Amino acid sequence: MSHTAHIPSHRKPRRSASKLALRAGVAGGVLGTIAVAGAAGPASAEPVTETIEMPTLGSLDTAGLASAVAASAETSQQEALDQSLQAQENAALQKAAKEAKKAKAEADRKAEAERAEKARAEAEAKAQAEQERKDAEERASRDAARTQLSTTSTSNSSSGSGVSDSGSGSGSSSDSGSSTGSSTETxxxxxxxxxxxxxxxxxxxxxxxxxxxxxxxxxxxxxxxxxxxxxxxxxxxxxxxxxxxxxxxxxxxxxxxxxxxxxxxxxxxxxxxxxxxxxxxxxxxxxxxxxxxxxxxxxxxxxxxxx
Structure with missing residues (x-):
């Protein structure tokens, strides 16, 4: 029976490679033992005529080795693909986070601007209302002052008429004063x-x-x-x-x-x-x-x- 007749084929490259190395070592050990035995034997011994069949590289399950190499390459390719996908996911997450942060900042800015505009409008409305109140108070005060002045003027006119009735000289003097005031005014x-x-x-x-x-x-x-x-x-x-x-x-x-x-x-x-x-x-x-x-x-x- 051949030494390699029952060597199983494995898909994982590491296990196949290790078995191949073990078998190569066994073969090397057998060869070394034969060589030592031959050297130690008597010189007169008859030459060995039996041919020992040694395993060749082709007999060491070349198909299994190729399959292991292919599986290793496929695994490396899959790992590279996984790493690429992970990198793309990380980049997408970073981009999404950046855009979300930017959108939040813009929303906060708009909200602050709206609050400032609302506060300004309220302040203007309050200032306008206060000014209208002051104007109304001022008008009311002036109306009251005019009413008081009118009452005072009426009272003074009544007093002046009484003085005029008591003597024509006083009346003439009053008329003269009014004439002087009018003349001065112009x-x-x-x-x-x-x-x-x-x-x-x-x-x-x-x-x-x-x-x-x-x-x-x-x-x-x-x-x-x-x-x-x-x-x-x-x-x-x-x-x-x-x-x-x-x-x-x-x-x-x-x-x-x-x-x-x-x-x-x-x-x-x-x-x-x-x-x-x-x-x-x-x-x-x-x-x-x-x-x-x-x-x-x-x-x-x-x-x-x-x-």
Missing amino acids: QAPSGTAAAIVAFARAQIGDAYVMGGTGPNSWDCSGLVQAAYAQAGIDLPRISGDQSSRGTSVSLSNLQPGDVLYWGSRSGSYHVAIYVGGGKYVGAQNPSTGVVERSLDWDTPSGAVRIL
Whole structure:
């Protein structure tokens, strides 16, 4: 029986290769033993005539070796394919994570922008409502002041009529005073008053800003203070302090440069400058800015003369 007759074929390359190596070693050992035995025998021994059949490379299951090599190559190829697929999966996961992070950042940015826009709109609405409330209070206060002034004027007129009835001389004197006041009112401003009036009129169209002192935005007392500063006269910053200066004059005896006030003299909430011709210039409110108006448009509570 051949030495290789029952060598099984295995698919796994490592086991097949190890068996092949073992069998090659056995064959080598047999050959070595025969060689030693031959050398140790007597020289006169007869030569061996029997032929021993040695295994050849072809007889060592060449088909099994080829199958093992093919299986090893297939395994290596499968491992390479698996590694490639794993690398593609990892790259896809990294890309998806990056895109998700970017999408989240964009969503957060949009949400923050929407919150900021909403807060800005709410702040603007609140500021507008507050300004409307202040304007309404200002109008109500001026209406009350006009009502009080009208009541006072009616009372003064009644008193004046009584004095006139008691004597014709007093009546003549009163008429003379009214005539003088009217004549003074129509005179053009000159000197210091002219400088004050010219400065005030030059600011018409400027914006109204609470606390504004120029050069392009004013509040009511800021404009009066700056106009008088042009004439070298220092006035306080607050309207109540400004209307407390000088001497009180009636609205029928106004002169250009007089300071008009609304409210009480020591606690006025608004001031303007009389410019002659029954008109005044003042920084009214954020809606109108600096304007020139008739006394009838918003009749002041009183006036003071500082010049």
